[in-house]
Amino acid sequence: MAIFGYLTLAFKVWMFVDALRRRVPFFWYLVLTFPFGEVIYFAAVKARDFGVRPGAPEEERKPSPVVRLERVAEESPSFHNRTQLAWALMEEKQPERAQHYFELALTTHPGDREALFGLGLSKLEQEDYAAAIATLTELVDESFSYEDYDAALGLVEALYQDGQKEGAFELLERIVRTSHRIEHLVALARYQMRAERRDEARVTLERAIEDFEAQSEFLRRRNGAVATEARQMLRALTEEHEE
Numbered sequence: 001m002a003i004f005g006y007l008t009l010a011f012k013v014w015m016f017v018d019a020l021r022r023r024v025p026f027f028w029y030l031v032l033t034f035p036f037g038e039v040i041y042f043a044a045v046k047a048r049d050f051g052v053r054p055g056a057p058e059e060e061r062k063p064s065p066v067v068r069l070e071r072v073a074e075e076s077p078s079f080h081n082r083t084q085l086a087w088a089l090m091e092e093k094q095p096e097r098a099q100h101y102f103e104l105a106l107t108t109h110p111g112d113r114e115a116l117f118g119l120g121l122s123k124l125e126q127e128d129y130a131a132a133i134a135t136l137t138e139l140v141d142e143s144f145s146y147e148d149y150d151a152a153l154g155l156v157e158a159l160y161q162d163g164q165k166e167g168a169f170e171l172l173e174r175i176v177r178t179s180h181r182i183e184h185l186v187a188l189a190r191y192q193m194r195a196e197r198r199d200e201a202r203v204t205l206e207r208a209i210e211d212f213e214a215q216s217e218f219l220r221r222r223n224g225a226v227a228t229e230a231r232q233m234l235r236a237l238t239e240e241h242e243e
Contacts, residue, residue, distance in 0.1 A: 016029075016190070029157070072085075073101070079109050083105050083114060085101050086098040089101065090121065099119060111142075113143060117136075120154055121154055129159075136158060145178070149184065155171060156175075159171065169192075172184070185208035185230075186204075186233070190233075192204060209234070
């Protein structure tokens with residue numbers, strides 16, 4: 001079981017590194033944080049490198065869940081049905097249509113956090129960074145830790161892609177200070193690596209590992225995978241420096 005765990009973690013790290021090199025949309029970084037997200041990423045993105053076309057032939061595929069959700073939203077255009085459809089469209093890589101339904105949801109529930117979050121992500125996926133920043137800033141100002149800081153991390157990505165890198169790093173450091181969690185230190189290190197700030201990334205990863213080792217046994221069990229990822233990233237930076 002231990003070997004399987006290490007292999008699974010190594011595969012996840014490989015997919016994260018691949019995502020960084022490809023500069024994939026922010027949505028994929030969220031997918032990679034989910035259980036088995038690395039498998040989804042591999043099937044949808046990485047497999048293309050090997051000439052693999054995921055899924056059955058078009059005529060054998062079942063209708064997309066979006067079709068059913070569209071029918072439900074048309075018959076009963078409630079806030080819930082519209083947001084469900086919008087999130088499904090995001091999963092189907094249709095952020096422009098998703099934006100439309102998030103905006104419709106906000107007409108009946110102005111300021112709703114879920115709809116604002118989805119709207120911000122849909123704009124981010126369309127590379128409308130200024131609009132994404134405006135939407136996500138509204139949400140983050142109201143609820144900084146919304147969705148386990150995912151809204152704030154979405155704003156970080158929007159700022160970074162918009163060229164406001166210092167603002168992105170300031171927000172990341174605020175997340176780290178507020179959450180006191182090593183996964184956010186590792187997230188900071190990833191951005192530092194993207195920005196070629198390798199010395200800073202090394203210091204951040206060393207801090208993450210030090211914080212992990214100072215945690216209780218219960219927290220170490222919970223954060224073991226993140227700490228292992230931090231050690232692997234640090235090892236990669238060290239080997240790169242030695243070369």
